[in-house]
Amino acid sequence: MSMETILSVKPLFAVLVSLVAIPGIVSSRSQNIREAWTFGAAAIKLLLVLSMLPLVLDGNVLTFTLVQVLPDIGITFKVDAFGLLFAIVASSLWIVTSIYSIGYMRSLNEHSQTRYFSFFAVAISATIGVAFSANLLTLYLFYEMLSLATFPLVTHHQDKEARSSGRKYLFYILGGSIGLVLPAMMITYHFTGTLDFAAQGVMAGHINSGLALLLTVMFLFGFAKVGIMPMHSWLPAAMVAPTPVSALLHAVAVVKVGAFSVVRVFTGIVGTTLLSDFGINGIVCVLASITIVVASLIALSQDELKRRLAFSTIGQLSYIVLGIALLTKSGMTGGMLHIAMHAFGKITLFFCAGAIFCATGIKYISKMKGIGRRMPITMTAFLIGSLSVVGFPPCGGFISKWYLVLGTVESGNIAFLFVLLGSSFLNAAYFFRFSTMLFSAAKRR
Amino acid sequence: MELFSFIVAKADYWAYVILMMVGLYALIAKNNLVKKIVGMTIFQTAIILFYVSIGYKKGATIPILHHGSDHGGEALAAHGAHAAAHGTQEVAEQAAHAVAHAGEAAVKAMDYINPLPHVLMLTAIVVGVATLGVALALAMKVYKEYGTLEEDEINQQLRNG
């Protein structure tokens, strides 16, 4: 395996392809042509992303600098294994979600579908941009782009509820990125002179322990998309969005971009050695653990299906943070894998929630008795999805959770092991109590 | 006594400072817009007087040469002359430098007042008049709009509707 850095415009094209499709989407004269543009862009994007796979699997890194915006920082793309994994997850799920969106939006006769598909395209571009960012500035740029592009999606219904949720969404997301990430990034730049993601981080040797702790916490809370408590409350609020938006953006793109950003900053900027030397990772683990447990408990009490899923997501995201912060090989593998595994699991659950709403108009769990009978295929899919999220073998969720559990054991801190196991019980509780109810209630009737 | 001589020695400065303060006071504290405009004019005039006074020297005459010398030399001479007149030590070198340049024309800079500040003030006077004109025109428009030039009455009207 030879590590090589290859100059390639592919990452740029992969980011831009969905943006390029927007004029086509906007100017299309019929719905079918418009959707054809969406599909075409999605397919090309996936192919472009996949075409980089062989090179990256050989251990190469692809880079491309678009423009040098600051003396020693450019808008630069870099494709490594972790970024590519994330990009593959996002771009393949975009295709699935596009199909789902078309069915959902048409069956509900939603308004402003052109706007919807346009901003969807912007959001996916931004997601791929985050995945391929070579430095923190580029990541920040696409992170902000994603926040702004998802605002019209979250508030799609344009009613009062949408407005108040949109406000909450922006308050946390923009407040975090401008108020915390931006200053943290600039302080980092001031002391280290670079923002490039490096294998061992860039802070070591430049920043003392107190400041490093402060910056780490600023990044962790500032990337509010990862939903570490108390920066989580935008997520349940954002569930007013149409279900495909909730599915792709709030199970995959938005929240995972938050998790991805945190992982990148922890490994590429702060650096794992510095995290462990100064004992910062312990604090992060505790913050993540609290979020895991509290979110799981709240999820139990939610009656609206999408809100229950949202709190489940908050808990699952903290698994990723916890895995990274354990700083053991298995923990980090588990955390990174969990980005992909949870994405597939959770998007299934959201799709099911949307399908139930489309077919019956029901949003609340307490009113769903007997649905298992009426929609057996949907509910089977829901069961499989929830098995994966809870972590039953042979579902994908089991693999990532296995590594996470291994990670806690390797770290020697048994408390976090109990957090993981305990929360898995809670997960099982909030999903299976629901699932069994759906079927058994029907029998009783 | 020392204080007295200090004040007398710089009488022109004190005069301009007092005038300036009078103008500034009227500009800020007066309620009537025309009075404010008057204050503004006094304020500007104070600066003009200040400039005019710094060009003046005792016993010197107007800077018109009887015998030929080129323009550049003349202006440089004036330049130097002025500097010499106000010759604190700070500028002695500068002045000497300038006079040396003009030296060949055999003009004694000490004999002439410095015309440059006066010329500058011609421009400043024009600017002042233009400002006054614009201000009065605006005041007239304000009067037509509100029927008064008292600021408190105008504000009253603005608040009421």
Next chain:
Amino acid sequence: MTSNLPALVIIVPLLASLVAAGAGWFNRKAPFYIAVIALLISFISSVLLLAQVVATGVAIEYQMAGWPAPVGIVYVIDHLSAMVLVVITFVAFVNLIGNRQAVETEFKNKEGAFNALYVLFTAGLVGMTATGDAFNLYVLLEIASLSGYALIGLGSSRAPLATLNYLFLGTIGATFYLLGVGYLYIATGSLNMADLATIIPSMMNSSTILFAFIICLTGLLVKMAIFPVHGWLPGAYSESSTVSAGLIAPLTTKVTIYIMVRICLTLFTPEYTFGYIDPTDIMVAIAVASIIFGSLSALAQKDFKRMLSYIIIAEVGYMVGGFFLGNRMGVSGAILHIVNDAAMTLALFMAAGIFIWKTGDEKQSSLKGLYAKMPFTMAGFTLAALSVVGVPPTCGFFSKWYLISGGIAAGQYLFVGALIFSSLINAVLFFRIFEIALFEPFKSHHHAGDEEDKVESHHGETIVDPGVIESAQQYSGSDSHDHGAIVIKEPPLPMLVPFLGVCVLLLILGLYSGSIVNNIIHFAIPAGII
């Protein structure tokens, strides 16, 4: 021809203002075209000058009427002034062609006077920027100010009073500057900036020079409306007509800041300004107060242009604070922000012009439903607003980047905090407008049906709706939509295209801010500042 470019930049608009005023008596349309052509020539000359300066790396010194310095008046085109010249002439040109409709309706029968004043104002600013003579600067400052007063006074019925207040403070500021120049002349015997710069270092301890510095700076601070001497600005800018505001708001404060930079660096030299006097703490404190005050006051405004005016006060704080940080990052940020803020303010005031054209008043609450009614305009407006908030890759982000970096390097964390705070407030300000334009009037039902969607999916094209057939480019005074479906009606193309052009420019300026800093601003800052 090329050797006389520095003269062309200023002489052409100066003469054009005379010609335009006269032509107005004979022909109602001629003054506009004369003004446009003059500004275009001036703009092209500025671009050529900038290109020449960047290519050769040497400042151009132009002696008016052939008199050498320090006796004659010289015009100096270096990296800094060339860049500001391009900004001034660009803003003046684009704002005029973009607001042609407003000029024709708002200044009926005053075309000659308006266009003459417009060009004269530009000439004044251009002269201020290019001149190398401290007294000539005062004269041109007053030329620009007086034509500015007249332009603003031509606005709404409340404008004359607001203008009078502006005139009083503006005159105080300019007169202070004149007094400062007088003291400089007493101490040095020179009025030429380059000449003064060679003399001042030898007399650092002179109290006369110190007094001159303080008085000059005070005068300029009054002129640029920094807190607490900002009182005149919101009234003057919001009561003036949109086209005047679109010219004056982006330029006056920015050029005054340029003058401050020029005076502090070229005239008094950095060794004196930052080495001897070292006003960093106090000036940054004033800047912080200005930023916070401007941002908070903007929150309280219901009127769109008035809100923009308060944002300008905050932005003045950005630049003053950044400059007086005294390090290369901070000064670069301040100078870059002169360019960026001029472009952003221009875009926003042009948007204000379009909103007034569309809705008939300036209240934020009348912007309801605009996203659906004019998507292109609103896309441009959104971009401009995000630039003010400071979202990458718009230009507003990058100047803020330099300013914050400078603040961190100088240890002025209060300034850094104020910048972040103001960004957040700006986000609130603009998202409040986005919300009104996007959500209101609230939809009564989620699924409004197909009809609406068809309109959405065809925007930019001809909209066919039962009963109404309207072209997107068609112009009529106010919109009429009593057919239920939303009718898309963008402003006429001559209004829309320049506006969108400026909005796209915000992105380009952002992406190429690295080149601007490396190729222009880097050379504009004396080597002494690190």
